[in-house]
Amino acid sequence: MTSRTDPDPTHPDPTATTPVATLPIDTTPTATDATRCPGKSDPGCTGPPGEACGARTPALREIKRWTVADRIPADSDGLSLARSVTEYARGRGKHFLPERMLVGLSGVRRRHAADRPFLDAFLDCVLDKHEGRFWNRSYLALPVLELLMDRRHTALSADRMATLLVSDVVRFEIAAAGGSREGPARGRPDPATLGTRLRHALRFVSQGLGRPDGPDAGELPSRRTPTARPPRLDEVADRLPRPPAAAVWQWFHVTVQPVHVLHDEYFFIRALQAHEMLFTEAAADMRAVIAALRRGRTEEAVERTDRAAATVARAAALFRMVATMRAEQFSAFRQYTLGASAIQSEQYKRFESLCGVPRVPRLHSAAFLNVPAVRAEAEDPGHDTVTRARLDLHGERAVGPAERDRLDAALGRLEARHQRWKSAHRSLAVRMLGDAHGSGYTDGVPYLTECLGNRLFWQLAPNT
Ligand code: HEM
16 A cells, blocks of 8 residues: 655645635725724723733623522523633633632532533533643533534534534634734734635635535635635625524534633634544544445445545645644643643544554554543454454455455555645644644654554555
8 A cells, every 4th residue: 555645734735626715815804903992992891901802791790690609590501601701711711710710610510510411511621721631622622512413413424513613713713804802912813824824724614515415615715716806804704604503503602712812722723623523524434434344345435435535635634724823822822731632632543443453552652542442442352443344355255356456445545645644744743843742741743753654554554
């Protein structure tokens, strides 16, 4: 099996064939920019000068209402509290929430969250630092997103969720550029950086919409449908997909809890969440490949493998968007993310371990020590993998050599995509991190360099 590397995440893959929203965008701030809260003129704002002005008094009032209440009406699901906490946390950073508030919220969780699953999941994330268990899952509010993905609430695929998350990035950036209450101290990007970020985000959204489970990609402007003038930012935002209208989806809007106040952390969190969704999708594809091979349906296995390869490519495309993060903003907020690292991503490692059980050194390294549940699955003697199912085909007379070759070629394409993902990720880390250690306590880039030598299907191509 061959593998290619993608040397630079900041440059789009010229071989990409899916519809591309490489639109010229008018990033000039709209008139509302002038209406941004000038200093402390907003009467509700309690924040210090130079900080975001967020009319926090109503938010504090709502938090207080919940923290002192013995009983809360049964029909109140806690969304109003979650909104208030989110608004407050975004104004000063989750790392800096006042101790008194956190103690109060712990009490709310104890008294009122047992039969309110969304509130419970939300507070699980908000209280992570306070309770000394801050990690990737709570930093990314995955417990709340996973509840939304629960079949009882949604019929959306994880890929579609990724598209919604990146659409939200576009809306957030446009709102900030158009004069939302985010104060200038937070360092919004300059128009050129904003334009590049939006282009990559829209490209990602456009690709998501072009997939079989999404609506028509024609909803977004693209070079294929030239318009007389570049679309204004607010027009672009209007055309993006939105979360479903069901009331429960209001929780989607409280799933970004930045640890600090800098602008770029919002889209960084959304990118990581989207990545988690994509690997959820890729892992599901690997399970489908195993099932298809066990039933002797090689063509179906080839199709699902290629689908997973496209998903991994989409995940790698996120690095182009993240490459527009300002390194100085990253270093400023990463001092508060220590302990949370995507090395703890279960879906990324689950995908890998469904492809094949990793070699022993990797299984015993930080890579899998950080995901004990997935490691246990991989070490279970009954754990089935694509590699094992492929090796078992040798004894199957029903599957001919041509079919096996087609399958091997598809597995090779998936391996190549995964190699390119790793290479693009490493390039990004070199740029943003230099020789600093990782937030997951590895030695940083050297760890990622070592990862380049691993292969998903190493047992099928022992020389790699
Ligand atoms: C500023 C950008 C980034 C830097 C500097 C960076 C750095 C690192 C480092 C040093 C590690 C090793 C573990 C650790 O010590 O933390 C790591 C692991 C990882 N990162 Fe990133 N990362 C960045 C962005 C991203 C993004 C945007 C994603 C996903 C979209 C991502 C996904 C992962 C995954 C899945 C791992 C686990 C890899 C493995 O264990 O094989 N990273 N990253």
